[in-house]
Amino acid sequence: MEGESLPAKTHGCDGVLFVLKGKNCSPVCRDDYCIDLAKHTDEWKREAVILNIPGQKYTIGSGKNLESLDAAKYGQFLLFPNYADVTKEQCKIECDTSGNFWLCSLGDGETFVNGKLLDSKDRLKFGDMFYFSLNLSKLWDPELDKSKIWKLYRRNACGRDFAVFKFKRLTPKGRTQQDNKEANHEDNANSEDFHGSSTNPKLVKHPIFDENSILTKIFEYLIPENNDNQQKDLFNCRLVSKSWNESSLLVLQKNLVLNLTITMDNLIRDPNSLANRLHWKTHRMKGLKFDGMKINIWPQRSTYYIRDNEERDKAVVKFNQDFSAFINHPDFHPVKVLTMNIDYLTPISTLLSKFCHSLEELTIQINMIWIRDENKTRFLETLIFPKLKKLTLEFCQQEEGDLGKIRESKYLAQLLEGFKGIEQLVLKNYAKLPSDFGPFKNLRKITIYGGCNYNVEIFNLLDFLSQIGTLPADQVRSFKVEIDLIDVQVTPVEVEEALLCFLHNQAGSLENLELSARYTQPIKLPRCMPNLKKLWIGESLNWTESEFMWGAKLSSQVTKKSKGHMSEFRPDTLSLVLWDGDECGQESCRTCNDTLAFGRWNQDEREFVCYIPNVENIWAWTQ
Numbered sequence: 246m247e248g249e250s251l252p253a254k255t256h257g258c259d260g261v262l263f264v265l266k267g268k269n270c271s272p273v274c275r276d277d278y279c280i281d282l283a284k285h286t287d288e289w290k291r292e293a294v295i296l297n298i299p300g301q302k303y304t305i306g307s308g309k310n311l312e313s314l315d316a317a318k319y320g321q322f323l324l325f326p327n328y329a330d331v332t333k334e335q336c337k338i339e340c341d342t343s344g345n346f347w348l349c350s351l352g353d354g355e356t357f358v359n360g361k362l363l364d365s366k367d368r369l370k371f372g373d374m375f376y377f378s379l380n381l382s383k384l385w386d387p388e389l390d391k392s393k394i395w396k397l398y399r400r401n402a403c404g405r406d407f408a409v410f411k412f413k414r415l416t417p418k419g420r421t422q423q424d425n426k427e428a429n430h431e432d433n434a435n436s437e438d439f440h441g442s443s444t445n446p447k448l449v450k451h452p453i454f455d456e457n458s459i460l461t462k463i464f465e466y467l468i469p470e471n472n473d474n475q476q477k478d479l480f481n482c483r484l485v486s487k488s489w490n491e492s493s494l495l496v497l498q499k500n501l502v503l504n505l506t507i508t509m510d511n512l513i514r515d516p517n518s519l520a521n522r523l524h525w526k527t528h529r530m531k532g533l534k535f536d537g538m539k540i541n542i543w544p545q546r547s548t549y550y551i552r553d554n555e556e557r558d559k560a561v562v563k564f565n566q567d568f569s570a571f572i573n574h575p576d577f578h579p580v581k582v583l584t585m586n587i588d589y590l591t592p593i594s595t596l597l598s599k600f601c602h603s604l605e606e607l608t609i610q611i612n613m614i615w616i617r618d619e620n621k622t623r624f625l626e627t628l629i630f631p632k633l634k635k636l637t638l639e640f641c642q643q644e645e646g647d648l649g650k651i652r653e654s655k656y657l658a659q660l661l662e663g664f665k666g667i668e669q670l671v672l673k674n675y676a677k678l679p680s681d682f683g684p685f686k687n688l689r690k691i692t693i694y695g696g697c698n699y700n701v702e703i704f705n706l707l708d709f710l711s712q713i714g715t716l717p718a719d720q721v722r723s724f725k726v727e728i729d730l731i732d733v734q735v736t737p738v739e740v741e742e743a744l745l746c747f748l749h750n751q752a753g754s755l756e757n758l759e760l761s762a763r764y765t766q767p768i769k770l771p772r773c774m775p776n777l778k779k780l781w782i783g784e785s786l787n788w789t790e791s792e793f794m795w796g797a798k799l800s801s802q803v804t805k806k807s808k809g810h811m812s813e814f815r816p817d818t819l820s821l822v823l824w825d826g827d828e829c830g831q832e833s834c835r836t837c838n839d840t841l842a843f844g845r846w847n848q849d850e851r852e853f854v855c856y857i858p859n860v861e862n863i864w865a866w867t868q
Contacts, residue, residue, distance in 0.1 A: 263413060295338060309333050319337065334351045355379070374411050503580075527576070537580060561591075586610045591622055593615060602629075616656070631666065636667045640676045642700045648703075651676040691713065707734045710744055724748075724751065748774075755777055759780075844857070
């Protein structure tokens with residue numbers, strides 16, 4: 246059975262815009278901005294992907310008045326501020342409903358297509374070249390013997406470049422270099438698009454190549470083990486045939502997380518690079534629906550002290566336009582899982598507004614960097630997240646005292662109002678929030694980590710307990726606190742009292758309780774927790790420094806008893822636990838009819854080895 250190839254498209258293909266770059270025409274030439282006509286085909290740089298979407302517009306200009314441009318009229322702006330002959334609004338590329346591209350003059354300067362002056366508009370074909378300076382028309386002079394011209398200077402009297410563009414059919418990324426080398430030739434009408442196939446059907450005769458269930462199982466082995474979400478092999482499988490495309494799509498949709506990292510300083514150097522990347526992703530993922538996105542947006546990749554400057558502010562304006570066009574693309578499907586590490590409020594608002602109705606899991610880094618944007622950014626009214634089940638908040642401190650200012654955020658207060666339907670809350674460090682958790686009627690699972698991450702030096706555990714203590718009684722089923730090597734807010738006695746108060750309030754519903762830290766004081770727990778199934782008081786179960794963790798569990802959780810090797814016992818790791826309150830007297834109560842056991846958890850074998858069994862009160866046992 247032969248593999249069935251997808252037919253090549255003749256209309257509706259996406260395009261790509263190349264710009265001609267300068268290079269020394271010979272080793273002895275000192276002019277970096279001349280073009281060797283015999284070799285100039287090596288000097289085309291892919292500048293922007295042009296998507297074939299009816300009504301889509303791309304405007305080429307210098308971008309000097311970018312903030313005041315009408316997006317409905319000009320569409321997406323491609324900036325070329327350093328060229329001598331590019332005006333504020335030079336020309337525009339439009340796509341019609343038939344899948345054709347049109348190059349339109351905006352009257353702000355002359356535009357030439359293949360050596361001819363553009364009147365108002367003309368159809369733009371793959372292989373066309375266009376530019377804006379009459380000096381370059383000599384390239385199309387039939388009486389000019391190009392073989393005798395060694396170089397063409399593309400600079401004006403002030404030393405600035407003239408712009409030359411080439412419009413090509415967009416092909417798979419692996420063939421981009423080949424496209425660059427052939428950019429001076431007409432585009433081959435039979436070239437394959439992204440979903441096309443160049444595979445010889447005679448080479449694909451085995452029945453498994455047309456059996457989707459078998460192919461899907463095979464393609465699952467192409468998922469990277471290191472979870473870096475780079476699914477290049479799976480994307481390449483989409484190019485072989487229809488059956489391969491369908492099977493690889495199933496695996497991609499299940500495992501793909503779209504990763505995107507953007508730094509503003511890179512956009513200063515190359516203002517169109519983001520639009521190029523985003524359009525390429527849009528083109529590459531046609532027909533692919535993935536569930537997860539992970540997005541990082543920073544001023545620069547390394548540590549910084551000043552986020553905003555004049556150049557970055559200009560880059561942010563262009564970025565906001567490009568990013569909004571990408572997220573609001575008509576084919577961009579709703580995602581279910583979103584992770585954001587973003588230092589600007591506008592993209593945060595754009596993402597949440599787009600996906601609020603579909604999100605099931607959301608991770609946000611909370612910092613004063615983007616909160617300060619509230620003074621200059623307009624955001625919508627309260628968003629509702631009807632499907633959101635899990636919320637993760639990561640607290641970051643850029644400057645000392647930042648965590649104390651987070652509670653003043655109006656935008657965060659609106660978000661919390663929309664988050665009140667969540668069932669699971671994960672907190673990484675903590676800062677007092679603009680509102681308490683009283684309205685979170687569905688919250689069942691709470692996990693909080695305290696550690697020296699993101700410049701945080703103090704774990705605000707008391708603030709957390711005071712705000713989480715506003716939850717209705719007997720609502721939480723799972724409660725985990727994990728404290729790494731970090732100073733804890735206020736004194737251990739105050740924290741102990743607040744923790745005990747919260748546990749008493751939730752004692753009737755708790756099924757899982759984990760308190761992981763290096764304790765120096767006894768830990769008090771409610772004596773009566775009738776539904777408690779799992780208990781852990783001791784070292785963190787997530788520490789990777791050792792395969793063994795010492796702590797206390799309920800005796801009913803013991804999976805293995807020690808064979809008497811008490812030399813392994815470490816008294817300094819003994820978790821001192823005290824029961825607080827009276828027994829309820831009910832035979833069904835799990836804690837009232839159980840005892841504590843101290844031992845060692847084996848991370849590799851996933852078992853608890855008991856060293857001190859059936860202890861009613863570990864604190865009393867040590868006395």
